[in-house]
Amino acid sequence: MDGENLVYTVDEALASVGFGKFQRPVLVYAGLAFIAEAMEVMILSFVGPAVKSQWDLSSSQESLLSTAVFGGMKGFLGATLLTCGAGLLSAFSPNYAYLVILRCLVGSGLGGGSVFSSWFLEFVPASHRGKRMLLLSWFWAFGSIFEAFLAWMVMPRLGWRWLLAASCLPAFALLLFYSHVPESPRYLCMKGRINDAYNILEKIALLNQSQLPPGELVPDSTIGLDEESATSEYTPLLSTTEKMDLDFRSGFQSFLMLFSSKLIRTTLLLWESLFGNVFSYYGIILLTSELSSGQSRCGSNLLKSENPDSLYINVFISNLAELPGIVLSATIVDRIGRKLTVAVAFVLAGIFLLPLVYHQSATLTMSFLFGARMSTKAALSVATIYGLELYPTSVRATGAGAAYAAGKVGGMICPLVAVGLVTNCQITEAIILFEVLMAVSAVCVMFIPVDTKGQKLCDSIDVSDSKQVVVGQ
Numbered sequence: 001m002d003g004e005n006l007v008y009t010v011d012e013a014l015a016s017v018g019f020g021k022f023q024r025p026v027l028v029y030a031g032l033a034f035i036a037e038a039m040e041v042m043i044l045s046f047v048g049p050a051v052k053s054q055w056d057l058s059s060s061q062e063s064l065l066s067t068a069v070f071g072g073m074k075g076f077l078g079a080t081l082l083t084c085g086a087g088l089l090s091a092f093s094p095n096y097a098y099l100v101i102l103r104c105l106v107g108s109g110l111g112g113g114s115v116f117s118s119w120f121l122e123f124v125p126a127s128h129r130g131k132r133m134l135l136l137s138w139f140w141a142f143g144s145i146f147e148a149f150l151a152w153m154v155m156p157r158l159g160w161r162w163l164l165a166a167s168c169l170p171a172f173a174l175l176l177f178y179s180h181v182p183e184s185p186r187y188l189c190m191k192g193r194i195n196d197a198y199n200i201l202e203k204i205a206l207l208n209q210s211q212l213p214p215g216e217l218v219p220d221s222t223i224g225l226d227e228e229s230a231t232s233e234y235t236p237l238l239s240t241t242e243k244m245d246l247d248f249r250s251g252f253q254s255f256l257m258l259f260s261s262k263l264i265r266t267t268l269l270l271w272e273s274l275f276g277n278v279f280s281y282y283g284i285i286l287l288t289s290e291l292s293s294g295q296s297r298c299g300s301n302l303l304k305s306e307n308p309d310s311l312y313i314n315v316f317i318s319n320l321a322e323l324p325g326i327v328l329s330a331t332i333v334d335r336i337g338r339k340l341t342v343a344v345a346f347v348l349a350g351i352f353l354l355p356l357v358y359h360q361s362a363t364l365t366m367s368f369l370f371g372a373r374m375s376t377k378a379a380l381s382v383a384t385i386y387g388l389e390l391y392p393t394s395v396r397a398t399g400a401g402a403a404y405a406a407g408k409v410g411g412m413i414c415p416l417v418a419v420g421l422v423t424n425c426q427i428t429e430a431i432i433l434f435e436v437l438m439a440v441s442a443v444c445v446m447f448i449p450v451d452t453k454g455q456k457l458c459d460s461i462d463v464s465d466s467k468q469v470v471v472g473q
Contacts, residue, residue, distance in 0.1 A: 031139030038143030325377030
């Protein structure tokens with residue numbers, strides 16, 4: 001018994017040292033990735049109509065600009081350099097074809113949200129983890145709001161090329177500070193680098209003015225995985241391109257584990273939920289942009305006015321809905337749990353969108369879109385955290401990244417389908433499509449086997465308890 005009291009795990013160490021000065025720069029660095037992605041995605045609301053007018057594009061060609069970004073999204077930090085380079089070069093695009101290709105390359109460098117959030121998650125104590133993780137959503141909100149403000153200031157004066165160039169700055173900042181980021185102590189433990197993990201935990205305790213538990217740091221149990229799979233399947237969250245062949249093979253093994261008997265139900269339900277969530281979230285963003293554009297043919301249902309800045313104003317107001325969405329999710333996520341929070345947010349979004357099936361005034365239309373944007377943001381913020389917590393450390397980055405990619409498929413299809421409907425003045429059909437997808441997503445998330453509220457992260461799949469799917473009870 002005495003021996004048991006002299007050992008502790010990473011989770012117990014993090015619970016002891018708490019959340020403080022050490023985690024704040026970690027949060028800011030991860031948040032920069034969210035700002036960069038938000039700005040590069042939101043820029044499509046402004047650049048699309050501008051290049052459509054300048055190069056006389058069709059609606060499908062305009063939608064392809066958005067689809068190209070989502071189609072190129074992948075989840076690794078090394079591609080940040082690609083984001084910077086392709087984002088800057090896109091400002092000098094001589095024609096439509098070059099712009100589509102370069103925006104697709106930008107998308108290849110984006111998508112690091114799941115990687116950065118996985119990395120940040122492993123520095124956060126289990127208590128109130130939902131609220132801590134939702135801090136990252138504030139960075140996304142800031143990025144989207146700032147992009148709308150930047151477009152408002154830059155586009156009318158300097159044009160869309162300068163806006164593309166200026167929006168690359170957060171990605172450059174990621175590269176600038178990359179060499180200073182710490183490795184996850186949980187990853188180090190799984191690799192057998194106990195001393196390195198202990199040194200990082202000791203530094204956390206020092207900066208947070210707290211103490212580690214008495215005894216010796218030990219890895220969490222790896223029941224159900226042999227030593228080789230437990231140490232090889234987990235890819236370094238902020239790794240370089242070393243040993244690419246080994247990383248590819250271990251990543252493929254991790255991907256196959258998502259379809260094991262213990263994880264396949266969780267994986268498929270999570271994928272569908274994020275697909276519908278991302279489709280609806282970006283659909284509302286693009287819907288606001290399309291209805292605010294002077295090029296729309298939908299008559300009285302437009303949000304535009306005689307003010308030439310109406311597009312920027314409407315998108316800026318819509319982006320402000322991110323803030324109450326985050327507050328809503330942060331208020332209830334650790335009280336009613338992840339599943340119920342996501343489901344409630346979907347229901348609210350459906351309620352706000354439903355009146356738009358019928359003709360509404362511009363003011364009411366904007367108000368309902370604001371409420372729907374707020375609700376889908378709340379759902380997306382919690383669903384992203386939930387996806388990270390559902391998987392054990394050995395496949396967390398792979399599982400969260402795959403779910404994130406499933407969501408981006410929704411973002412890729414959305415411009416081609418939903419925007420096409422709106423462009424053809426089939427707004428009612430577009431709203432019904434959003435309603436159906438959100439309803440299905442709400443049902444799917446409720447059927448995911450476990451709710452991770454207040455539970456510790458685990459390192460592997462526990463096969464000793466058939467009721468335990470992916471997390472320790």
